């Protein structure tokens with residue numbers, strides 16, 4: 001029996017409960033995908049929606065006629081990094097739409113199949129705006145009018161889909177921009193080879209402003225008060241061991257009598273109604 005035994009509810013216990021919906025946030029290459037894989041190994045019953053990077057790397061046309069083969073239209077991730085002033089707005093519309101679909105599709109599972117589940121998203125419609133689009137505006141890659149139009153439809157859609165997009169918690173994986181750059185080089189994704197420390201520093205600051213300092217102006221009170229768990233992932237946990245187990249248990253651990261305020265995020269989220 002591991003230290004987490006008993007903390008994860010069995011399916012039968014929560015057959016009618018809405019799924020708890022969490023988003024993993026963090027800088028580029030901080031280790032979100034790696035962390036999500038560890039979560040799935042530890043909690044195989046959790047549903048995970050990874051970031052649709054492959055869709056951005058190969059945008060497909062629907063095909064001119066029904067049933068005809070889709071055509072590849074290009075690598076939008078690469079285009080955005082090569083020429084942000086030209087492609088940033090296009091990228092944000094597409095990344096937003098693909099995140100919206102992922103978040104809406106996950107919550108359309110039948111309630112009694114999804115009951116008691118935890119759904120984990122890698123980033124969210126919120127980081128699309130409050131991290132990336134905001135940063136692209138502030139560094140001059142989105143013009144005033146593009147940023148205005150982006151916020152106009154984003155706010156409208158967030159209000160229209162408010163209840164279906166509501167998240168119960170954020171897990172913020174926090175590491176220095178220097179550590180992220182090292183991991184980015186180690187991963188060596190072709191489109192990212194031009195990314196410099198300064199860009200990761202900007203994104204780090206956006207995460208800190210939105211999630212930690214809470215100085216970023218957000219569109220809703222519910223979002224402002226969404227529970228947050230900050231995990232320091234500067235240390236290497238990819239080889240397993242005690243650090244990995246500690247991180248997993250922080251995400252889930254039951255309240256302890258000595259420190260009742262230090263509940264795991266999922267336990268805190270279960271107190272929040274949908």
Ligand SMILES: Nc1ncnc2c1ncn2[C@@H]1O[C@H](COP(=O)(O)OP(=O)(O)OP(=O)(O)O)[C@@H](O)[C@H]1O
Pocket residue numbers: 026027028029030031032033034035051183184186187233234235236237238
């Ligand atoms: N804690 C860690 N210690 C050492 N290396 C790590 C750690 N977490 C991830 N890595 C390594 O860093 C690289 C980036 O990790 P990963 O792909 O999980 O990042 P990510 O946050 O999902 O990236 P992106 O923002 O692009 O989606 C990978 O090579 C991974 O093996």
Ligand SMILES: Nc1nc(=O)c2ncn([C@H]3C[C@H](O)[C@@H](CO)O3)c2[nH]1
Pocket residue numbers: 028051053077080091092095096127128132133136192
């Ligand atoms: N501009 C921009 N807006 C986004 O919403 C966004 N989300 C992710 N990314 C980049 C980071 C990684 O290189 C790669 C995979 O995370 O995609 C984004 N870039």
